[in-house]
Amino acid sequence: MQATASAATPEAVRPPRHHYLNVDYGLRSWLLTTDHKRIGILYLLSITFFFAVGGIYATLIRLELLTPQGDLVSSDTYNRLFTMHGVMMIFFFLVPSIPAVLGNFLIPLMIGAKDVAFPKLNLASWYMYMIGAGLTMYSLLHGGVDTGWTFYTPFSSSYSNSFVAATALGIFVNGFSSIFTGLNFLVTIHRMRAPGMTWFRLPLFIWSHYATSLIMVLGTPVLAITLVLLFLERVFQIGFFDPALGGDPVLFQHFFWFYSHPAVYIMILPSLGVISEIVAAFARKPIFGYKFVALASMGIAILGFLVWGHHLFLSSQSAYAALVFSVLTMLIAVPSAIKVFNWMATLYRGSIEYSTPMFYALGFIGLFTIGGLTGLMLGTLGIDVHVHDTYFVVAHFHYIMVGGALMGYLGGLHYWWPKITGRLYSGFWSHLSALLVFLGFNLTFFPQFILGYLGMPRRYHVYPPEFQVLHVLSTAGASILAVGYLLPMVYFIWSLKYGDYAGRNPWGAVGLEWQATSPPALHNFEEIPVVDFEPYQYKGAPVAQRLPYRIAKYGA
Amino acid sequence: MKFFDFPLFPETASTLAREVDAVYFFALSVSAFFSLLIALFIFIFFVKYRRQRTAEIGVPIHGSTTLEIVWSLIPLVITMVLFAWGAKVFLHALTPPPDAREYFATGKQWMWKIQHPEGQREINQLHVPVGEPIKLTLTSEDVIHSFYIPAFRVKHDVLPGRYTTVWFEATRTGTYHLFCAEYCGTEHSKMIGTVTVMEPDDYETWLAGGPAKSPVASGAELFVKYACNTCHMEAGSGRGPLLHGIYGQPVTLAGGQQVVRDDNYLRESILRSGAKVVAGYQPLMPVFQGQISEEGVMHLIAYIKSLTGDESPGAAGGGAGAADGTGG
Numbered sequence: 001m002q003a004t005a006s007a008a009t010p011e012a013v014r015p016p017r018h019h020y021l022n023v024d025y026g027l028r029s030w031l032l033t034t035d036h037k038r039i040g041i042l043y044l045l046s047i048t049f050f051f052a053v054g055g056i057y058a059t060l061i062r063l064e065l066l067t068p069q070g071d072l073v074s075s076d077t078y079n080r081l082f083t084m085h086g087v088m089m090i091f092f093f094l095v096p097s098i099p100a101v102l103g104n105f106l107i108p109l110m111i112g113a114k115d116v117a118f119p120k121l122n123l124a125s126w127y128m129y130m131i132g133a134g135l136t137m138y139s140l141l142h143g144g145v146d147t148g149w150t151f152y153t154p155f156s157s158s159y160s161n162s163f164v165a166a167t168a169l170g171i172f173v174n175g176f177s178s179i180f181t182g183l184n185f186l187v188t189i190h191r192m193r194a195p196g197m198t199w200f201r202l203p204l205f206i207w208s209h210y211a212t213s214l215i216m217v218l219g220t221p222v223l224a225i226t227l228v229l230l231f232l233e234r235v236f237q238i239g240f241f242d243p244a245l246g247g248d249p250v251l252f253q254h255f256f257w258f259y260s261h262p263a264v265y266i267m268i269l270p271s272l273g274v275i276s277e278i279v280a281a282f283a284r285k286p287i288f289g290y291k292f293v294a295l296a297s298m299g300i301a302i303l304g305f306l307v308w309g310h311h312l313f314l315s316s317q318s319a320y321a322a323l324v325f326s327v328l329t330m331l332i333a334v335p336s337a338i339k340v341f342n343w344m345a346t347l348y349r350g351s352i353e354y355s356t357p358m359f360y361a362l363g364f365i366g367l368f369t370i371g372g373l374t375g376l377m378l379g380t381l382g383i384d385v386h387v388h389d390t391y392f393v394v395a396h397f398h399y400i401m402v403g404g405a406l407m408g409y410l411g412g413l414h415y416w417w418p419k420i421t422g423r424l425y426s427g428f429w430s431h432l433s434a435l436l437v438f439l440g441f442n443l444t445f446f447p448q449f450i451l452g453y454l455g456m457p458r459r460y461h462v463y464p465p466e467f468q469v470l471h472v473l474s475t476a477g478a479s480i481l482a483v484g485y486l487l488p489m490v491y492f493i494w495s496l497k498y499g500d501y502a503g504r505n506p507w508g509a510v511g512l513e514w515q516a517t518s519p520p521a522l523h524n525f526e527e528i529p530v531v532d533f534e535p536y537q538y539k540g541a542p543v544a545q546r547l548p549y550r551i552a553k554y555g556a
Numbered sequence: 557m558k559f560f561d562f563p564l565f566p567e568t569a570s571t572l573a574r575e576v577d578a579v580y581f582f583a584l585s586v587s588a589f590f591s592l593l594i595a596l597f598i599f600i601f602f603v604k605y606r607r608q609r610t611a612e613i614g615v616p617i618h619g620s621t622t623l624e625i626v627w628s629l630i631p632l633v634i635t636m637v638l639f640a641w642g643a644k645v646f647l648h649a650l651t652p653p654p655d656a657r658e659y660f661a662t663g664k665q666w667m668w669k670i671q672h673p674e675g676q677r678e679i680n681q682l683h684v685p686v687g688e689p690i691k692l693t694l695t696s697e698d699v700i701h702s703f704y705i706p707a708f709r710v711k712h713d714v715l716p717g718r719y720t721t722v723w724f725e726a727t728r729t730g731t732y733h734l735f736c737a738e739y740c741g742t743e744h745s746k747m748i749g750t751v752t753v754m755e756p757d758d759y760e761t762w763l764a765g766g767p768a769k770s771p772v773a774s775g776a777e778l779f780v781k782y783a784c785n786t787c788h789m790e791a792g793s794g795r796g797p798l799l800h801g802i803y804g805q806p807v808t809l810a811g812g813q814q815v816v817r818d819d820n821y822l823r824e825s826i827l828r829s830g831a832k833v834v835a836g837y838q839p840l841m842p843v844f845q846g847q848i849s850e851e852g853v854m855h856l857i858a859y860i861k862s863l864t865g866d867e868s869p870g871a872a873g874g875g876a877g878a879a880d881g882t883g884g
Contacts, residue, residue, distance in 0.1 A: 075742050148739045154716065155699040155741060159665070243717025249700055250715070283605070285614025292624045314702065315713045316720045319650055323643055330635035337631040338624065344594055345623070347601035350614035354606065362598065369594055373587035380638050382579045382645025385572075386709040389702055389737040453580070454566045455706020457737040460745035464733065469562040538613040 013503030015422040019519040034119035037520065040105035041420075042126050047093050047101065048489075050133060053140075054088035057081050059482065062444075062475040068465045078461040079146040080162065086149030091171050092133050094401055095263060097409045098270035099216075100129070100181055103209050105420060107185060109513035110203050112194025112531065114523040117187035118180075125180035132174025139163030139170065148459060150260070153241035153252040157233040165234055168227045175220045175227075178266075182216030185209055194512070196531035200294070203511055203535055204280075204287060207294040208273025211301035215262045215269075219305070223259035226252065250315050257308035265304040267401050268368075269297055271408025272339055275361045278415050279343045281509035282358040283350025286536040289342045296335035303332050313384050322381055329379035336372050340365060355507070356430035360411030363438040367403025371396060374449065392452025395445045403441055410437065410488065417492065418502030422518040425495040429487055436484030443477025510541050569732060569753065570708035570724045575645045577709070582641065586634055649710065652723035656691035657684075660771065660854045663694065663701035663714040666743035668734065671851070675768030680749030682734060684726055685759040691723040693819060695850050702738035705751055711737055719819045726753040775859025778852055782844065796841060797834050803861045808835045822857045 020037045030038060061081050064072040073081065104122065108115050116122050139145060145167045147156040156164050189210050193202070202210075230252070232238045239245025241252040280287045287293055309317060309325030343365055352358070374396040377383045387393065410433075418424055447470040456467050463471070505514040512531070516524050533541070568574060605614070659682075660671045670678045670692075684690050694703050694714040704711040708724040736747035754762060779785055787796035797807075802817050810833045815821055824831050826848065829841035848856070 070745075075745065079739075079742065079744070146741070152700060152739070155739070159699050159741060243715075249717070283614050284607075284612070285616055286618055288617060289619035289624050292619070313646070314711055315700075316715055316718060319647060322646065326643060326646075327636075327639050330639045331632075333631045333635045334628050338628060340594060341623075341627040342619075344597050344601070345617075345619075347598060347605060349617060350601070350605045351607045351612040352602060352605050352614075362602070365598065366591075366595065369591055370587075373583075373591065376635060376638060377580065377583045377587070380579060380583060380642030382576055382642035382649070383583060384642075385646060385649050385711055386576050386580075386706070388711060389704070390706075450564055454563055455704070455733060455735065457704065457735045457745075459739040462745045466563055537616075539616045 013501040013506075015501060015519060016517040016521060018521060019422070019517060020522050021421075021519050023522045032123070034115070034123050035522065036104050036108050036116045036119065036122060037420075039122050039126055040101050040103075043096060043100040043104060043129070046126075046130065046133070047096055050088050050092040054085050054093055055482070055485070057085035057088065058478065061085060062478040064461070065463075065471045066475050068463050068468050068471075070462045075461045076146060079148075079459070080144035082459060083145045083148050084140055087136060087145065087167060087171070090149055090263070090267075090401075091174055092129075092136065094267045094405050095178060096129060096181075097267070097405065098274060098412060099185070099209060099212055099266075100125075100177075102205075102274065102409070102412045102416060103185060103212075103270060104181070106416060106513055107188055107206060107209060108192070109419075109516055109520060109524055110206055110511060111189065111192060111197055112512045112525065112529045113188065113192040114525075114528075116184045117192055118184050121180050122184050125177040125184070127177075128180065129174055129177035132170045132172070132177065135170030135173060136167055137170075139166035142166075150256060151227075151230060151252075152256075153230065153233070153247070153249045154243065157230055157240075158242045158244065165231055168231050168234075172224050172227045172231075175224045178216045178220045182213035182220070185213040186217065189213075194529050194531055197512075198531075200291060201531055201533075201535050202294075203273075204276035204290070204293055204297075205270075205273035208269045208276070208297045211297040212266050212269045215266050215301050215304065219259045219262040219266070222255060223263075226255040226259065229255070250312065250317065253312050253315055254308065257311045258305075261308040261311065262301075262304045264397070264400065265300055267405040268408075269300060271364065271368075271405050271412075272297060272300075274408045274412035274415070275343060275364050276339075277511070278357045278361040278411055279346050280536040281415070281507055281511075282353045282355055282361075283347050284353075284508070284538045285346065285350050286534070286538070287342060288345035288348070289338070290535060292338050293342050296338045299335040300332060303328060303335070307332065307379075310379050310384075313381060314388050326379055326381050330376065333372070333376055336368075340369055340372075353507075356425075356427065356434055357411050357415035357507075359431060359434035360407055360414060360437075363434060363441075364404060364407040364411060366438070367399050367407060367441065371399030371404055374399065386455075387452050389458055390452035391448040391456045391458055394458050395448035395452060398445045398448075403445070407437065407441075410434075413488070413492075415507070416513070417495070418506045419513055419516070419518050419520070421496060421499075422502055423495045423499030424502050424506060425488075425491045425499055429491045433484050433487035433491075436480055436487065438484075440477050440480030440482070440484050444474050444481055445477070447471075447473045447477075510536060510538060567707040567728075567730070567732065569728045569730065570705075570710070570726050572645075572649055572724055573707065573709040573727075575648065575709075579638070579641050579645055583638055586638075649723075652691040652721060653689045656689035656723055658858075659690060659692045660851070661692045661694050661703060661714070662697060662850050662854075663703070663736065663740075663747070664697040665699065665741050666736070666747040668703070668736075668747070668749055669851070671771060671854075672763065672768070673771070674763055675770040675773070676763060676766050677768075680734070682749065682751045683759060683762055684751065684753055685756040686726050686729050686753050688756070689723060689725045691721055693854065694720050694722065695854075697850055699740045700738050701736045701740050701747065704735040704737040705732055706735070707732035707751075713738055719823060726751075729753045729755060771855045771858035772862045774852075775855035775857070775862075778848070778856050779859055782848070784856075787841070795838070797837060799860050800863045802863075809833060810835050810837075810839075819857055822860060823853055826853055826856055 020035055146162045147160050229240045233240050239247040241247040241249050276287055307329045309321055310329045313322045451470045502518045504518055512529055657673050662669045668680050670682050696714045696716040701714040703714050703722055710722045710724045712720050712722045730753055732751045734749040734751050787793055788799050806814050806816050808814055827845040830839045833839045
């Protein structure tokens with residue numbers, strides 16, 4: 001561990017003279033960078049932009065649903081709004097979010113490497129992302145797509161009168177950014193660990209990214225093939241899926257969900273890793289059941305490939321197939337429960353600091369638990385008959401993907417922001433944002449469970465008037481949620497200029513990334529560290545003495 | 557269930573609804589119990605173990621294999637119960653009783669066309685008697701739709717190019733929502749209708765109120781119109797298999813494969829006869845894809861189902877004609 005002489009003075013937390021942000025200046029130095037940290041920043045800026053785009057769509061959707069009639073936009077426009085909301089949020093925000101931003105930035109730092117295994121491929125992945133996003137934005141600016149983000153055939157291939165082909169192409173190209181990132185992470189984690197960094201000394205963030213990368217590499221090509229087939233059917237009328245052309249529409253659903261179900265785990269697994277890091281750091285003790293938590297990630301990744309058919313219970317798939325997919329879906333409860341119970345047990349006899357990342361992590365555990373348990377209900381065949389394709393599903397996957405993945409992303413961003421920028425943000429405003437996100441989220445999506453069980457189908461532009469009260473609650477919640485999301489954008493930007501210096505280790509956490517300077521040097525470490533300690537080994541680690549400065553400024 | 561003036565829980569108006577709700581309440585109670593338990597523990601730990609001194613660290617506890625096994629087995633057992641119970645309800649929902657009244661429903665952008673066994677047609681309306689099992693055979697003329705009646709807790713996708721079914725037995729009279737649950741394009745949210753559950757006597761009165769030709773009778777006419785009888789009847793050439801009493805029976809195909817001649821088989825054989833040819837016959841039959849409407853195919857199948865082993869086709873046709881007479 002590095003030692004800083006006297007941490008209670010501002011001088012000790014001053015950023016180093018040279019770091020990755022000031023090593024070079026100018027647009028060119030960013031657009032041609034191969035530094036994993038700068039690529040992480042490029043991704044951070046791009047996904048924030050597309051999150052905002054997706055958020056604008058969400059705002060319009062929620063405003064339209066304030067009244068049962070279709071009075072704000074036309075049905076065609078509404079259908080495009082929810083489609084583009086899904087496409088933007090899933091393919092251009094959630095899938096890349098934690099891996100491409102935090103994963104890129106942190107994986108080499110956490111395993112004690114100078115960079116990822118293939119730095120140029122890493123930059124290429126960002127360009128593929130931008131080209132894919134550009135194609136999708138093209139279709140969006142020319143009128144958008146109205147197929148739903150799921151592109152079900154034969155509607156998408158033969159009936160929709162919108163920009164399906166351009167969007168499919170955009171998502172196809174974007175897929176390569178996922179594949180490149182996954183490949184890079186796999187090789188990096190295998191080959192570039194610092195001396196002494198054995199597999200079971202890896203931070204759980206790394207384990208969850210390893211599992212995520214496997215899905216990215218193995219699942220994304222299937223989506224790519226599916227989109228190519230869709231493209232061929234739509235553009236050249238080659239029959240794969242449309243029965244009128246001799247195809248099978250359900251085949252598309254099998255192909256699509258073979259990727260898109262594991263893709264849910266691409267979105268949630270990195271969050272699970274982030275939460276493990278935060279819980280351990282702010283309880284200052286090892287994660288309870290480290291090996292179980294690590295292997296649970298792998299279990300989720302593997303099982304995640306075997307459950308796609310639970311999206312097709314009512315699509316005319318055979319009853320026996322439905323039984324098999326249902327039982328496999330139930331099994332995912334086990335590794336997921338292991339995670340939650342172990343986080344809970346980690347708090348036991350910890351030394352818990354009430355900090356913003358910890359509040360986000362707690363919010364995550366609550367929302368992930370609700371999302372997971374309602375997922376079990378959907379996996380239960382007898383319940384799915386009723387709630388399939390209703391707002392119950394909408395609420396469930398938002399609890400997992402927004403309540404889970406996005407909470408994890410924001411928690412992680414708050415946890416590592418001082419490392420990324422070398423600055424601290426406001427304690428008060430960030431506590432408030434965590435609270436608003438949690439309350440706003442629940443107010444937005446909890447009523448949707450009730451709506452779903454009442455029978456409100458998803459993707460409805462107009463709806464029966466008795467559902468209005470719940471929709472109004474949902475829209476009110478979305479307004480609070482929006483404030484919760486806007487706050488961090490303000491105080492993060494504020495912190496870049498006015499925030500206090502963070503120092504190497506503002507939280508007093510163990511883990512190699514906290515030994516590097518904040519912001520880290522171009523090649524991360526002054527010298528490659530040697531790992532002679534277990535993960536989250538707080539006992540005997542000289543971590544606490546560097547804290548008083550932050551605590552004096554911001555409170556514990 | 558209502559709270560102030562808006563509902564919190566849907567009406568329960570079919571036998572299946574009670575079964576679905578029972579599993580749901582079980583899942584809901586288990587979920588609520590574990591959510592609150594986890595929240596309680598986290599809250600207690602959060603308060604009790606708040607950091608007291610800046611330099612304090614937590615007690616280095618690394619885990620407990622016993623606990624891991626316990627909290628893996630508990631969810632495993634509960635989810636298996638949930639699975640088994642859910643599967644039982646699902647299989648029940650998939651299996652219509654043999655005595656169910658058979659309706660046809662066709663989805664198209666953006667309406668539901670429904671035909672009663674007696675021949676009455678409705679659009680975006682479905683009238684059914686209370687206390688009788690009702691089976692709907694569903695197909696689509698264009699994209700995928702989904703036939704959904706929340707008060708009955710029944711739903712199934714409606715696909716182009718094949719048949720699916722839903723069945724229910726309504727337990728309360730009243731009117732209920734009928735929704736399309738699978739996104740199908742511009743007016744998806746207007747592809748809705750109402751289901752009216754009536755006392756059997758009222759239903760009979762309602763049925764008598766409109767002209768109707770039974771599906772079997774329509775099918776008998778189409779059978780002659782498309783000259784099916786020239787090959788598939790005793791008086792015919794014998795180039796096609798006889799159709800009496802074949803419905804639901806297994807048959808060996810030219811390739812040696814065994815299939816059951818159900819609705820989907822008959823549909824495929826009418827529209828694309830070459831797909832599954834019965835052993836011993838030549839693939840001579842013309843392709844009718846694109847020539848017969850979805851409704852026409854359903855009528856033909858109804859007619860074929862009406863041909864029993866010991867009755868002559870004339871008798872079946874005559875019976876259909878009689879139904880026609882009463883309806884008209």
